[in-house]
Amino acid sequence: MNKDRLKHPPNFPPRRSSLAEKIFEVSNELQFNELALEIFQFQFANNPIYRTWCEKLSRAPASVKTLSDVPFMPVEFFKNFSIQSWQGEPATTFFSSGTTGQITSKHLVADTYIYEQSLLKGFRLEYGDPLDWIIIGLLPAYLERPGSSLVYMTDILIRESGQQESGFYLNNYDELLALLNRLKVENRKVWLMGVSFALLDMAEKHPETWENLVVVETGGMKGRRKEMIRADLHETIRRTWPISRLHSEYGMTELFSQAWLNDSGRFNTPPWMKVMIRETDDPFSYAENGKTGGINVVDLANLDSCSFISTSDLGKKHTDETFDVLGRFDHSDVRGCNLMIA
Numbered sequence: 301m302n303k304d305r306l307k308h309p310p311n312f313p314p315r316r317s318s319l320a321e322k323i324f325e326v327s328n329e330l331q332f333n334e335l336a337l338e339i340f341q342f343q344f345a346n347n348p349i350y351r352t353w354c355e356k357l358s359r360a361p362a363s364v365k366t367l368s369d370v371p372f373m374p375v376e377f378f379k380n381f382s383i384q385s386w387q388g389e390p391a392t393t394f395f396s397s398g399t400t401g402q403i404t405s406k407h408l409v410a411d412t413y414i415y416e417q418s419l420l421k422g423f424r425l426e427y428g429d430p431l432d433w434i435i436i437g438l439l440p441a442y443l444e445r446p447g448s449s450l451v452y453m454t455d456i457l458i459r460e461s462g463q464q465e466s467g468f469y470l471n472n473y474d475e476l477l478a479l480l481n482r483l484k485v486e487n488r489k490v491w492l493m494g495v496s497f498a499l500l501d502m503a504e505k506h507p508e509t510w511e512n513l514v515v516v517e518t519g520g521m522k523g524r525r526k527e528m529i530r531a532d533l534h535e536t537i538r539r540t541w542p543i544s545r546l547h548s549e550y551g552m553t554e555l556f557s558q559a560w561l562n563d564s565g566r567f568n569t570p571p572w573m574k575v576m577i578r579e580t581d582d583p584f585s586y587a588e589n590g591k592t593g594g595i596n597v598v599d600l601a602n603l604d605s606c607s608f609i610s611t612s613d614l615g616k617k618h619t620d621e622t623f624d625v626l627g628r629f630d631h632s633d634v635r636g637c638n639l640m641i642a
Contacts, residue, residue, distance in 0.1 A: 310388035310410045313346045316603065320414060323600045324421055326571045333367050336574075336598055339607050340370050347385040349377060350606050368586060372578075372596045372610035378405035378554045383605045386410050395447035396553040397520065405553050407449070410604040418557045418601040419453055420460065422570040426560045427491060427514070430460035434483065437468045438476065438494035438502065441520070449553050450518060454493050477507050484510045493549070495520045496533055503541035516547045516560075529627060550625060554609055556601035559623075566622035572600040575623045577616060592616045592626060 319335070319342060326332050341361045344351050350373055354360065359371045377383060378396075380403075391412055396405040409415060423430060437443075437454035451468075458466040465483065469476045483490050489512040494502065499517050517533065528536070534546055548561035559567040559575070569575060577593040579585040587593035595613040602609070617623045 310386045310390070310604075312386050312410070312604075313342070315342055316386070320603055323414070323572050323603065324417060326600065332571065332574060332598075332600070335600060336367050336370070336607070337364065339600060339603060340364060342603075343385050343606060343608075347383065347606060349373075349381045349383055350385075350608075353377070367576075367598070368584075370598075370608050372583065372608045373606050374610050375405070375552070375554050375612065377606075378407060379403045382406075382408055384408055384410070385604050385606070392452075393447055394449035394452065394553045395445075397442060397445065397448060397450075406447075407553050407605060414601050414603060415452075415556045416456055418570070418572070419456055422558055422560075422573075423457065425570055426562065426568065430457050431462055433457075433461055433466075433489050433491040434463045435461040435466040436476070436479075436490060436492040438492060438498045439468060440470050440498050441495060443468060443470055450493075450551070453551075453558075457491075457493075473502055473505055476502070477505055480507050480513075484508055484513070487512060490514070492516065493518060496528070499537055499541075500533075503537045503539075506540055509541065509543050511544070513543070514545045514547060515543050516549055518549045518551070530625065552611075554602075554605075555597060555599045557599045564622065566618065566624060568622055574598040574621075575615070575617060577623070578610070580614075580629075583610065587616070589617050589619050594629070595623070595625070 319339060322335050326335060344354055344361055353373050354371045357371045359369065364370055390408040390410060392409045394407040394409060427433065435454070435457045437458065439451060439454065442448040442451050454468070465479060480490070487510065491514045493516045496517050496519050499515065530548060537543065537546060545563060549558050550561070550567050551558035557570060557573040559569045559573065561567045576596040576598065577587040577591070578596050579587050579593050592614055593616070595611045595615045597609045597611060599607050599609065612629050614626045614628060615623050616626065
């Protein structure tokens with residue numbers, strides 16, 4: 301990855317470089333909170349949409365002393381505004397998948413370097429070196445439209461794995477089944493990222509499982525099947541495909557970082573990402589651990605857009621900083637990159 305590969309780099313504000321260097325050095329809560337407040341001040345000064353939102357809430361930097369004081373911007377703003385903390389043209393743009401007739405979100409990416417750093421460092425914390433895995437993307441619907449951050453993410457992992465067998469699969473389930481059968485005999489380590497409806501289609505072919513197979517569902521029925529809550533989805537998949545390691549990803553077009561649900565059954569965030577559970581009736585009050593509320597996400601890697609996102613997802617947090625995703629607020633759009641219910 302080359303920081304200087306952009307022919308026409310964006311016009312970044314002062315302090316951006318020094319803040320970017322700190323993101324992946326965060327190792328404790330104190331460092332996280334201090335950097336989050338620095339990034340809040342930076343984005344208030346340089347992101348006109350976010351600044352306007354903060355001013356509407358009467359939350360200027362002078363009145364924001366702790367992370368709990370920081371205003372979180374509704375995720376829906378990515379549908380109607382260009383969320384930028386810089387000036388110029390983006391290196392690329394991520395678009396949410398949505399369904400027919402929906403207004404989709406767009407995330408203007410100033411430089412893909414921070415995104416790739418966040419992805420690879422987070423993956424290594426959770427799963428180790430991509431070189432140790434065969435990476436498979438079972439992502440129909442996402443592969444069929446441009447600008448998917450999920451496809452971009454999986455493509456990076458495929459390239460980083462360096463394995464001949466790594467690659468994307470669309471609807472060629474029989475070919476994938478044959479490959480999985482061979483890799484099981486060879487006891488190879490396989491990390492398979494799949495959209496929900498495709499994993500259900502695959503499960504109906506009764507593939508086998510083995511200890512070194514990890515299947516990661518990323519939600520999204522895309523109108524192909526009825527939406528399901530995550531617990532029901534996992535139970536349905538396991539009914540015909542008894543996967544011992546069925547994981548999940550919590551990510552979205554509007555975020556640069558991902559949380560992973562692993563064998564523990566709860567989502568973990570990397571050190572530069574934090575989930576806060578807001579009370580459903582007061583966006584500036586936060587729920588106690590174990591209580592259901594709205595999910596706010598602090599993603600320090602979102603330096604060039606907005607690091608403080610109020611989602612439409614419902615969840616609860618635990619004392620060890622892990623969290624559960626339980627559903628969505630009524631009348632929210634069904635998202636593509638994480639499993640929700642309307």
